[in-house]
Amino acid sequence: MIEINGLSYRIDGTKILHDVTMRLESGGITALIGPNGAGKSTLLHCISGLETPERGTVRIDGLDPFAAPARDRARAVALLRQSPALVSRLSVRELVGFGRWPHHQGRPGAADRDAVDRALGAFALADLAGRSIATLSGGQRQRAFIAMTWAQETPWMLLDEPLNALDPRHARDLMARLHALSRDAARSIVIVLHDINAAAGWADRIVAMKAGRIVAQDACAALLTEDTLREVFDTPFELLEHRGRKVVVAR
Amino acid sequence: MRVWAIALVALAALISVSLCLGAANLDGEGWLLTVSRIPRTMAALLAGAGLALAGVVVQQVVQNRLVEPSLTGAPEASMLGLLAVTLIAPGMAVAGKMLIAAACALLGMTGFLALARRIPREDPMLLPIVGIVYGGILGAVCVWFAWAKDLVQYLGAWRLGEFSGVMMGRYEWLWAIAALAGLLYLVADRITILGLGETQARSLGLDYGQTRALGLVVVSVITALVLVTVGAFPFVGLVAPNLVARWRGDNLRANLPLVAVGGAALLLAADVIGRAIRYPFEIPAATVIAVFGAGVFLWLLHAAPGARHG
Numbered sequence: 018m019i020e021i022n023g024l025s026y027r028i029d030g031t032k033i034l035h036d037v038t039m040r041l042e043s044g045g046i047t048a049l050i051g052p053n054g055a056g057k058s059t060l061l062h063c064i065s066g067l068e069t070p071e072r073g074t075v076r077i078d079g080l081d082p083f084a085a086p087a088r089d090r091a092r093a094v095a096l097l098r099q100s101p102a103l104v105s106r107l108s109v110r111e112l113v114g115f116g117r118w119p120h121h122q123g124r125p126g127a128a129d130r131d132a133v134d135r136a137l138g139a140f141a142l143a144d145l146a147g148r149s150i151a152t153l154s155g156g157q158r159q160r161a162f163i164a165m166t167w168a169q170e171t172p173w174m175l176l177d178e179p180l181n182a183l184d185p186r187h188a189r190d191l192m193a194r195l196h197a198l199s200r201d202a203a204r205s206i207v208i209v210l211h212d213i214n215a216a217a218g219w220a221d222r223i224v225a226m227k228a229g230r231i232v233a234q235d236a237c238a239a240l241l242t243e244d245t246l247r248e249v250f251d252t253p254f255e256l257l258e259h260r261g262r263k264v265v266v267a268r
Numbered sequence: 269m270r271v272w273a274i275a276l277v278a279l280a281a282l283i284s285v286s287l288c289l290g291a292a293n294l295d296g297e298g299w300l301l302t303v304s305r306i307p308r309t310m311a312a313l314l315a316g317a318g319l320a321l322a323g324v325v326v327q328q329v330v331q332n333r334l335v336e337p338s339l340t341g342a343p344e345a346s347m348l349g350l351l352a353v354t355l356i357a358p359g360m361a362v363a364g365k366m367l368i369a370a371a372c373a374l375l376g377m378t379g380f381l382a383l384a385r386r387i388p389r390e391d392p393m394l395l396p397i398v399g400i401v402y403g404g405i406l407g408a409v410c411v412w413f414a415w416a417k418d419l420v421q422y423l424g425a426w427r428l429g430e431f432s433g434v435m436m437g438r439y440e441w442l443w444a445i446a447a448l449a450g451l452l453y454l455v456a457d458r459i460t461i462l463g464l465g466e467t468q469a470r471s472l473g474l475d476y477g478q479t480r481a482l483g484l485v486v487v488s489v490i491t492a493l494v495l496v497t498v499g500a501f502p503f504v505g506l507v508a509p510n511l512v513a514r515w516r517g518d519n520l521r522a523n524l525p526l527v528a529v530g531g532a533a534l535l536l537a538a539d540v541i542g543r544a545i546r547y548p549f550e551i552p553a554a555t556v557i558a559v560f561g562a563g564v565f566l567w568l569l570h571a572a573p574g575a576r577h578g
Contacts (some may be wrong), residue, residue, distance in 0.1 A: 067471060068434065091473025092473070095471055096467065098468060107517060111519045115460070115461060115464070115472060118461065123458075149517055166471075169472070241390040
């Protein structure tokens with residue numbers, strides 16, 4: 018479980034997070050939704066310990082990410098930032114291999130190589146393993162970075178808008194993979210999503226944010242109501258049912 | 269393995285030419301070899317390897333392949349420090365001068381990094397342009413300072429690197445580069461991770477600040493060693509790492525030795541060409557490398573990223 022208590026964050030005098038207190042249950046996918054500038058990304062970075070808040074505490078399964086040694090933190094939680102779009106010429110296997118760094122610090126063993134192979138397999142990258150990531154399509158490259166984060170084998174994996182550059186097919190494919198993997202490997206994924214329907218389709222729980230505060234937090238089906246969505250996004254939505262799944266349409 | 273065979277054969281050929289090439293005949297003049305030709309050849313190899321390694325470190329730190337130490341104000345800042353030393357304490361020991369040159373290079377680079385933080389990353393061409401302008405401003409201060417204090421001749425020697433003055437007893441400081449290369453190889457993985465950017469590096473548990481500081485200190489020391497001993501050379505730190513990366517990728521654990529060998533071969537080739545082209549007169553290696561390097565730089569700006577590597 019991740020416990021967040023009284024978290025406030027300020028940048029250049031502007032308050033981004035206002036006294037955020039919440040608990041994230043372990044297991045499955047938790048989606049963070051909310052309008053642009055709601056503080057979703059900042060919250061994710063604070064949880065991962067990479068941004069230091071003005072006030073407040075975070076505990077990741079009991080670990081304080083701001084006080085713990087970097088290596089311990091990196092074995093508890095992994096963050097993939099939004100569009101890591103640098104043009105690196107690492108091969109896919111080399112990139113994914115760096116996900117093992119917190120475990121081996123430069124001396125990979127058989128267990129690390131197995132973990133890399135598992136991550137490559139989990140994200141259908143085995144055939145691309147030798148390719149330079151500079152030559153991949155946007156969707157493939159995003160998968161390679163997520164596979165690196167996955168290879169880190171942390172109980173918690175935080176993904177900041179991983180669907181950003183993906184077309185609908187790749188977006189769906191990635192969410193389905195994460196959904197299945199989080200169950201098979203018993204790992205907890207927190208994911209910032211802009212597409213409410215991606216959250217509706219694949220998330221177990223949803224946290225809705227607005228202006229640096231948590232507006233609502235519940236199981237997916239319970240949170241997705243027209244009233245809540247209108248409150249969060251300041252725009253009317255229509256909620257439809259399609260084959261037992263909720264579909265959200267902005268009116 | 270084939271890559272290495274080709275690289276080493278080419279290097280051996282260059283070394284042989286460099287040892288044989290010169291105005292004097294070597295017959296019965298073996299002392300010439302040990303006093304002049306071997307030191308000159310070694311100086312070019314060490315300086316070239318050092319500059320190429322410094323280049324790759326800077327590129328990883330700023331996540332931009334079009335930058336190298338000479339595009340970060342490091343050499344100009346170093347020269348400014350050396351001019352001040354020449355004026356204030358002309359009798360200072362070489363070690364002291366090196367230390368001051370390195371400290372000033374570090375300061376100059378820190379200034380560049382502060383500027384770089386404000387530059388949008390979307391267009392990779394912006395950063396080298398900022399570096400050129402920044403280095404140009406520091407260089408202008410150097411010229412003004414040298415002019416005012418009648419030290420222009422010193423500045424000339426530093427700005428246009430060449431190896432004609434290298435003799436036994438006058439280049440040995442460059443061997444420190446071999447030790448620094450070893451140190452960089454030890455932290456090669458960390459330097460590669462720097463290239464993934466601060467957030468990703470820290471998420472992997474890397475001490476980003478510490479690793480970056482180590483890299484920049486090594487770059488400063490290399491810059492100072494080369495500048496004080498043989499002068500400044502443009503483009504080596506740009507060309508060698510880029511050619512290796514296009515061909516073999518960015519994993520420094522695998523490629524750092526190749527980057528060093530590439531830089532060494534490049535600078536030695538420039539020196540050999542400079543000695544041969546108007547034999548028995550010499551053109552400074554820095555001039556040769558500037559012409560060749562500028563061509564490669566233009567090609568890098570236009571070429572698409574390399575397709576495949578192992």
